[in-house]
Amino acid sequence: MIRLSMAGTGAILLDAAAGPFDAATQRRIWAAARALGGAPSVVQAVPGVNNLLVTFDALHTEPDAVEQLIRQAWAAAAAEEIPAREVEIPVTYGGAFGEDLALVAKHAGLSEEATIAAHLAGRYSVAAIGAMAGFAYMTGLDPRLAVPRRDTPRLSVECRAVVVGGGQAGVMPCTAPSGWHIIGRTTLPLFDPHRPDPGFLRIGDTVRFTRVA
Amino acid sequence: MIEIRANSALNTIQDRGRPRAMTLGVARGGAMDMLALACGNMLLGNEPDAAGIEIAFFPFRLRFLDDRAFAVTGARGPVRLDGVDLPPDWAVIARAGQTLQCDAPTEGCRTYVTIAGGIDVPLVLGARATDLKGGFGGLEGRALQKGDRLPCGVPATPGVPPHGYGLAVRCPMPDADATRVRVLPAAEYDDFTAEARHAFFQTAWRLTPSANRTGYRLEGTPLAQQRPLNLFSHGIVPGTVQVPPAGQPIVQMADANTCGGYPKIATIIESDLRLLAQTRVQGSIRFVETTRADAIAALRAEARDQARRADAFAHLRRMLIPA
Numbered sequence: 001m002i003r004l005s006m007a008g009t010g011a012i013l014l015d016a017a018a019g020p021f022d023a024a025t026q027r028r029i030w031a032a033a034r035a036l037g038g039a040p041s042v043v044q045a046v047p048g049v050n051n052l053l054v055t056f057d058a059l060h061t062e063p064d065a066v067e068q069l070i071r072q073a074w075a076a077a078a079a080e081e082i083p084a085r086e087v088e089i090p091v092t093y094g095g096a097f098g099e100d101l102a103l104v105a106k107h108a109g110l111s112e113e114a115t116i117a118a119h120l121a122g123r124y125s126v127a128a129i130g131a132m133a134g135f136a137y138m139t140g141l142d143p144r145l146a147v148p149r150r151d152t153p154r155l156s157v158e159c160r161a162v163v164v165g166g167g168q169a170g171v172m173p174c175t176a177p178s179g180w181h182i183i184g185r186t187t188l189p190l191f192d193p194h195r196p197d198p199g200f201l202r203i204g205d206t207v208r209f210t211r212v213a
Numbered sequence: 214m215i216e217i218r219a220n221s222a223l224n225t226i227q228d229r230g231r232p233r234a235m236t237l238g239v240a241r242g243g244a245m246d247m248l249a250l251a252c253g254n255m256l257l258g259n260e261p262d263a264a265g266i267e268i269a270f271f272p273f274r275l276r277f278l279d280d281r282a283f284a285v286t287g288a289r290g291p292v293r294l295d296g297v298d299l300p301p302d303w304a305v306i307a308r309a310g311q312t313l314q315c316d317a318p319t320e321g322c323r324t325y326v327t328i329a330g331g332i333d334v335p336l337v338l339g340a341r342a343t344d345l346k347g348g349f350g351g352l353e354g355r356a357l358q359k360g361d362r363l364p365c366g367v368p369a370t371p372g373v374p375p376h377g378y379g380l381a382v383r384c385p386m387p388d389a390d391a392t393r394v395r396v397l398p399a400a401e402y403d404d405f406t407a408e409a410r411h412a413f414f415q416t417a418w419r420l421t422p423s424a425n426r427t428g429y430r431l432e433g434t435p436l437a438q439q440r441p442l443n444l445f446s447h448g449i450v451p452g453t454v455q456v457p458p459a460g461q462p463i464v465q466m467a468d469a470n471t472c473g474g475y476p477k478i479a480t481i482i483e484s485d486l487r488l489l490a491q492t493r494v495q496g497s498i499r500f501v502e503t504t505r506a507d508a509i510a511a512l513r514a515e516a517r518d519q520a521r522r523a524d525a526f527a528h529l530r531r532m533l534i535p536a
Contacts (some may be wrong), residue, residue: 003400005399007399007400007449007453007480008480008481008482008483008508009482009484009505011448013400037236044232044235045236046235046448046471047448048448049445049447051447053448053449055232055235058483058508058509063505063509129237130470130471131238131470131471132238132346133239133346133347134237135238137446174347176346191347193338193347193349194349198237199237199238
């Protein structure tokens, strides 16, 4: 069962979430996004986590027609396997680069070393790109590390901080406010608007973190 | 070429933004008051996607390094060219060496300076708009500073009539007593309590000082949900009215994150979001319920009006500008 709702005049949100995150639903979201992204009346089809936002030009397009298009695309979309790229992200954990590592470890009931090991053991999947330019929502975090987000977001989290929040993993592509917890730092640039392919990570990528001594 | 003569962290180069870069996580961005920017470009005969300067911090000063037609639109306030007052929403030719000064507005809060030919900074991801968070676009991805020299493009038209001209019908500004913005219900509208939905429409909201290009925080009767919601991150557009657990709404503005997770009670319609952008801190805001059909009718009527005005000004230029 999907739910469609208005997101203003020129956008419709398809919500396919039913309980916990579902990987097969997410693959179907990607497939529907790919199909809709090529439709002439659609400006952008933006996958979220088990949901999809479709923007269109309301000056020239009737929302009812877009709704119908979304329903058709969803019905036709199969949970396709994207040829996944394997990507490695090197991380320096803890210390000055991971000020929340102790907090995450405490929440998980683990030592800091065991917390790092749990983060390193994960095989993550990029479910969606959004919030900030080049920010990847990665699923596959060890549930023990699923610390709820901070009640009050930090006003500034450094670019390249390796973070966990709300059961997901991420890496900051720029310095920005965030309520996620900082456990390390990478050296990889995650977004460069001047590259032909600006984002380092793409939807469907399989990500592994590696430890830099 | 023009030279900026005043510092501010809030004055930036903006155009229509990057609506096609959302899948990269890039904010739509662009002018907070798209209509004001569009009117400036229209007066100058610029392409609608030409870049201008959005001014939110005053006084603002710039110096023209060559003869150049320009327009000042948006918020209403004192505008002077070498000390001579200019009428509101006016386009005129500046001579090399003249200084334009915009003082604090008396109505609205964002002024747009557009330049014949547009400000010619490089296109990044399809636009010239400054993305402050991403640190790209505009001039080196940052706000304008004193001493910055901005190249201007080749004007598409012979300019403006010798003594200038302006808009006869001005872009609407917020009503004096309250900014009224029409909204459509959003995904979680029905998850709010009946009292909250009533209060949302029937009570006034105050704009707090936490108001910038990313979002506007409002204050008023806290809005409660029937039960706590834990939503997955989902795409959001500028105009989205989110309600975090504390119950005070946040309106996502031009530089909003492309994804968010808070429940959404409503979305301000595209035609009215500029009114909120022109609302001053401590200003009163009222949400007015509308329908999708009415919202689309408003959008299309506005586009028709703009097209008619553009034709009328093109005609005026042919009549009044000596060949």
